[in-house]
Structures are given as structure tokens and as C-alpha cells.
Amino acid sequence: MIVARDYKSFIEARSKLNGSVGFVPTMGALHEGHLSLIKKSISQNSATVVSVFVNPTQFLAGEDLNKYPRPESADIKICELAKVDILYMPTIEQMYNSDELKISAPKIRGYILEGANRPGHFDGVLQVVMKLLNIVKPTNAYFGKKDAQQLILIEQMVKDYFIDTNIVACDIVREPDGLAMSSRNIYLSPNQRIRALSISKALKRGVKMVQSGIYDTNQIKDTIRDVIEPEVDTIEYIAITDRRLKEINSIKLDDTIILIAVKIGSTRLIDNIWI
């Protein structure tokens, strides 16, 4: 595995890859969730590139940029064991210039849900993903459904800007007890960790309601609220939308996402399920 820390050495290594190239962009602190994306990429492509870059422009003022975990040697080891071809770990200076052109997320879909709670967050996400897609030029790029809105906005970016990469949506990976894998889970105390299980439990309850024929989204949201409200400190949103992130009143099978964002202590957790 080649570890490239600057643009020039990355491009040199990239030029030696033949056939289809899969790409998994990450902010590091790699866990089973990332590994499932990496494995999927390896199984579907001749070569796989992983990037680790904690992107400052997607953190808002006061967010956890500085305390975001950066276990660099563990990340390198994980990629090596997974048989990644190139691990790209650029510095901020390699990625950003002064007085840059900015990307603005769509006025509607970029500023609801996560975007309402973190205004400007997706501008930074799309900015760095566009840069990385242009640098890596992958055939396929892998994103988790856990960050559903991010995935949907990246799919839109690729369409709006005619970027020649296929975006592959990957299922959420969960701990055996149901908690969605996240780099932020390490912040949870043992007790908070247990309370966090209410999130995936509530989503499963929602799915069961749909299976039993209840399609009224307000009724489902009320039940989800009842499950998580006693366990979490803040409910940021419970939303039921179509795959374009438009809120819906009635479940549309194969075109629905139930999304939840909460805070437990100072840790923000998101989860969702695609129906």
C-alpha cells in the first residue's frame, strides 16, 4: 500500500493504477462501517483508494474539529490489512488555497434536517468531495447510507456537475446490539451507550408499524418520539421523507427514509432506515 501525503505523490501513484478504481473518502477514525465500504470497493474494482482527511470546512464554529479523533497509525494499519492500494492523507495546505471558490449546497435540500442544525456544513462536505473526486478520478465512490442527506446531496452534485463517477450507496453497519457505527460513539459513556440503543430500536419500531400496514407518517413519528424521548437529552429531528428528502405524509414503499438526530450528553448521533 502506498501512503501519499501530498498531491504530487498521490497523482504519481494513481497514474499507475489500471482498470476500475474504487474510492472511499473518510475523515479517518476508521471503524467497521468504513471497513464495509472499503471491502465493497475492493470487491467491485481493480484497485481501491481511501482518503483520510479531517475536512475543516464542514465543521461549524464551536463544533468538534479539534477533538475529532485522529488515530493515524491505526487507520494506516486497517487500510493495509484490507489491501487498499493507495491511502491519501493530504494536509489542509494541500487541499485548500486562500480566497477560494466555494460550493453552496442546494438552497432547499441543503438546509433542512442536518443542514438546518448545521447551516453551511454541506457546503464544506460538497467542496471537499468535489475536490477529492477530481483528484482521485474514481470509477466508483462509496458512501454510507448513515449520512443519508450527505449521500443524496453528493448524488445530486455528481448529476448537476456531470462528474464521471458512479456513486455507490452502502448499507449502515451496526453493532450487534443495533447501534449504528460512528466515529463519535467513542464519546459515549457506558450509560449513554445503552440509552443510545433507543435510536435504532425506534427505527425498527417504525419499520414494524409500516409492515403492519400503518402508513401515516405522523403516527409513526409520534411512536418513534415516545421510544427515544425518555432516553436522549435532545431530539433534533425525527423526519420521514422520500429519497429526495421531501417530507411525506404517507409512507411510499421503496421511496422512504426515516431519519433521526439526537444529542446524548454533548454527543450528536444520527441514524436512519430506508424503507
Place this chain on the structure above:
Amino acid sequence: MIVARDYKSFIEARSKLNGSVGFVPTMGALHEGHLSLIKKSISQNSATVVSVFVNPTQFLAGEDLNKYPRPESADIKICELAKVDILYMPTIEQMYNSDELKISAPKIRGYILEGANRPGHFDGVLQVVMKLLNIVKPTNAYFGKKDAQQLILIEQMVKDYFIDTNIVACDIVREPDGLAMSSRNIYLSPNQRIRALSISKALKRGVKMVQSGIYDTNQIKDTIRDVIEPEVDTIEYIAITDRRLKEINSIKLDDTIILIAVKIGSTRLIDNIWI
């Protein structure tokens, strides 16, 4: 020559081009200025693509989008005679979706000079150029120095977003009497046409001052103002900057641009000279 009017037929035609591809994006109404870019591209590449697209997002409210000239059959003829390989003439629907991601020009360099007089104009220019570069995937793309700020911002976009295209800056083409070629020149009455000559005359006067050893930019700007003020209806700006568009107090040889924007009647004219 293939005339492609939709994305799919363009991509099909593009896939058959081998070797280096030159690209000349235009808004049509092709004149000698465009033709010089096209000829340069043809001389430097295996194949040349020209696009004609009057991009709505770079026109501000109240600007001349609807009356912008669209001599379609003449444009096709000119490209055919020049031996262009593909002429891409997409519709607005082929280029834009609803609730799109936007590009924002740099906060400083995007909002001075032309950007101060036309706030948001460069957002639209950069948006469409990024789309077109991603669609056409040219080796080299040709832009005129006449739109100096546009050229400089596009060079920055390619750098900021790691776009794999070489931007080629092309000299301004002038009428025999000195007037810079522009699609907007046709709006000038015979009398206005004569008054417009003051612009290139003033620029030449500026160059002569530099040649004679006068490097004080305020002194040069005063002289330029004296030349054009009696002839034009509005002076929007007279600026002397370096190649990064930063205003300078003293001429730096090989790193200076003198830029002028005026209105004669309701027609806006820009011109510049690189020293």
C-alpha cells in the same frame, strides 16, 4: 462536424475523439475573436470542441439575456468552415436541474471590477464552465484575455478544484482601428462605434506612459480618464492590477493589467491590456 444538441449525443461523439482535445466554450454570436481561439485550439490539439450556450445564470436581473444575439446558423457555418470536430449546443434543460448546487466566486476577487458592477455574474460563469469542463473533459481550454477577470477566476477554479484541464490564455483580437472584438459591438450606432475607439486609444496611451518610464498607476489612470471621459457615457472603472487582480500603485512589468469598463448608450464595453 457533429452538431450535438443533447448530453447523450455529445458524449457519444466525444468518446470517438482520440488524442488531445481542445475546447472553446462560447455564448455564440461568433466573431473573429472566437475564431482566433478556435484556430489556436485546432493548431494545438488532435480535435476541437466548441460549445455555444447562452448561459442564463451569468446574466443578472435586467441584463440583456433575452436580446443577447443568437445567430445560430451563422455560428454553425463558422465552426464548420474552421473544421471544428464537435459543436455542442445544449438546451438550458440539458445543463441545469432544479434546486442546484451553486458555485460562489471568491469573496474578494469575484466581487471587484466586473464582479462589483455585476454581483453574482461570476458565480454563473464558473458554474457553467465547471459543468462544461466536466462534460467535455478537454486537455486544453481556450479563454480570451478580453474577459481578464473571468480568465483569472477560471484559472483559479481549475487550481482550487484540481480540474485536469490546461487553461490557455489567448490575446485580444481587435478590429483594424483598435476596437476589441465583442458580440456586443453590433449594438453600437456608427457614432457610438467611433466614440468607443477612445477605449483602446486610452489603453495604448497607458502603455506608452509605461514605456516612457512612468510607473505611477494613479498618474496613468488620470491620463486614461482624460482620454475616455469626453467620449463615453459612464466610466464604470479604470483599474490597474497585478495578474492576481490586486490593485497596484506602481507598474510591475510582466505582472500588470490595465482594465477599463464603460457604457456607451446602453452598451457595456470592456477592454484591457496586459503589460
